[in-house]
Amino acid sequence: MNGQTSHQQPKDGRHDDDTALTEFLASLMDYTPTIPDELVEHYLAKSGFQCPDTRLTRLVAVATQKFIADVATDALQQCKARPAVIKDKRDKQQKEKRLILTMEDLSKALREYGVNVKHQEYFADTPTAGLDPASRDE
């Protein structure tokens, strides 16, 4: 493992931590992330990350995947929470709505993560168009 010798701690605790870490990384290798390793390696190399160990690459890939999954889940909640009901006459079913990732839901979800992706309104058809969404919701 890398960087194990820098600290002087009781060896027993360290040993447990080491084994835990090793186990964790081993479990990480079992899991194949959706984001391919080559892509992650490419972007990490661009930003200066230098490590020949593929486990770290996998760790970064999994972390990114988790992050995106969280964002997507929040956006899904937003999509489901919207009260709009589309009555499909052909199917004769109510509340049948296709879950589509829209910019609106995404921006709402990302705001919690500190990412501001406010999309500009195309045309102002309501008095509240273009205003801050927080005030608009109220």
Next chain:
Amino acid sequence: MSDGGEAEGTRDEQNGSNLRSGDGDYSRAISRVAMAQICEGVGFEGFNESALDSLVDIAIRYVCELGKTTRFYANSAGRTGCNIFDVVQGLEDLGKPLGFTGASEVHTDCVVSSGAIREIKEYVDMADEVPFAQPVPQFPVIRERRMIPSFLQMGETPAFKHVPQWLPAFPDAHTYVRTPVWNERLSDPRTDKIELARQHRKAERSLLNLQQRLVCNGSSVATTSAEPCNGGNGSGVNNNGNLSLEKPLEAEDIGVSRVSIPPKLSSQAQTEKQVSLLETFAPAIEAMKDGLDSGSDGEKTFPEKRDSVFLELKGGKKVFGEPLDLKIRKAVGRTSSWFGHEGEKDDKKRRVEFILRQSLENQQELPQL
């Protein structure tokens, strides 16, 4: 996943996404697929193009940011190579806005107990494994560059003293100096001349054969031999009332002595311009044939020839149905003019060629009638 209904204009989004592609189209395309797969795993059934592009941007930025932070922590510790602790610290940094359990504690000795790692662990345990849809090759692909060999490698010594041997060699002289190229061929003037003469004779012979065949095909005389022009008799001349071609007469029928005619008619022969097809060719064909075959003894074969009969054709209008108007003198004159030149084959051939040329010109006018 399917592309859902567009809430925003697609054209603007696509133009915007084109401008945003600073990372490279290939990696972005792969990211798009990966993000779409993640969304599908979360539960979405469709997406907007713009939304997916934003998500891709965010994911790429997350990876880059994580890499940057990791590198920063490694450099802070005096290293250039990153390790697991740097990564975990970077993760904690990125997770701080949202917060994770144990953020207030610093875990530098046991990484696994860190909140960020714990979350990742939970995610790994919980989430379904969705591998990437397609195999991705290693990129970016570094192309092997072929270097110009140095002087040492080429085995050459540079022409100038100030040029060291380890520098790339100069290009070959033929790449920048234009040298004329000659066709190296041994030319023997004598063989060339002989070859030329042979080809001339060959051409003339084939041309005469062609004309002869035309003559023979056109004639309606009873003779059907291979050389109808040679056969036949003088009485056949008057039979061709409708044809344009005349049968050549026997020398005896005409009763012309070859010896007496030459001086008088040779001059006339030169002035004759309009000749018919048959009459011109018969003597020429014979002369050429015999001349070619036998070689130099043209005079011996002449008695076997018949003097051709000429039609005097009026200017501009060729009348073929005039078998009665026979003018013998021209053909005889021409034939006899050949008799005088024994050893001058070239002269004879020149005249034959002249005749042929004339007849060819007239032949072109024949179809008009």
